[in-house]
Amino acid sequence: MSAPQQASEGSRAVKRTIEFIRHHRLQKGDRLPSERELSDRFGVTRSSVREALAVLDALRLTERRPKSGIFLRNALEDSGLDSLVIQANLDLPFDERTMRDVSEARVIFETHAIRLACARRTDADLNRLRELVANYSSRVQAELNVANEDVEFHLAMAAASQNAIIVRTLTPLFLMSFQWRQKYFSSPVVRRRSLADHQEFVATIADRDETRAAALVQKHVHSAFDEVRAMAEGNEQPESHNQWEGREE
Incomplete structure (x- = not known):
């Protein structure tokens, strides 16, 4: 996969993950599906999901807990301005x-x-x-x-x-x-x-x-x-x- 394609798929994974959080009205402490489940659900590679989760981790939206899974650290409405800028750039x-x-x-x-x-x-x-x-x-x-x-x-x-x-x-x-x-x-x-x-x-x-x-x-x-x-x-x-x-x- 070329670099532009990988970047595009990574952005799509970020967008789909945020849409998933919105749609299911997930709140702080709620658990997200696993990387494999998100990959299957979104139709993207696991590396793209991993890239998307790294972005959301950096925004303090999600966190990985060893042997427990991926959890929402903060609700979307409690996220910082950087998160809102990314949502806007993704045309959400x-x-x-x-x-x-x-x-x-x-x-x-x-x-x-x-x-x-x-x-x-x-x-x-x-x-x-x-x-x-x-x-x-x-x-x-x-x-x-x-x-x-x-x-x-x-x-x-x-x-x-x-x-x-x-x-x-x-x-x-x-x-x-x-x-x-x-x-x-x-x-x-x-x-x-x-x-x-x-x-x-x-x-x-x-x-x-x-x-x-x-x-x-x-x-x-x-x-x-x-x-x-x-x-x-x-x-x-x-x-x-x-x-x-x-x-x-």
């Missing part, structure tokens, strides 16, 4: 509660980050943000997807807070959203509106206007969450932020 959908929690966490961390950015930003930070917005604008005008550029801008905005832990906390929250972010930014309406928000973000940071900056973060993130939820339900994306106008932040 999150339930609405998880998506809501991600949205709330982003608001909490980005609101504090932008307040700090207003107080601590340097001229170099502003130049970097303006450079990113200019590139963003060029891609919007060229009708190109800006999913990656959006992440880069938000992390640069967080970096202007001069707090590396905030940036490291926000990074997996953005990585979790990779799959839906590509689809979300396929809309020209979303791209243009997002560009306008980014331009306003830079203006508020330049003016050191913490109150306006914090309100914009909440409006920006909440609106994106509503639109992503609409996409998941098969509805059309809202084309304005009107539903958030007048809302208490």
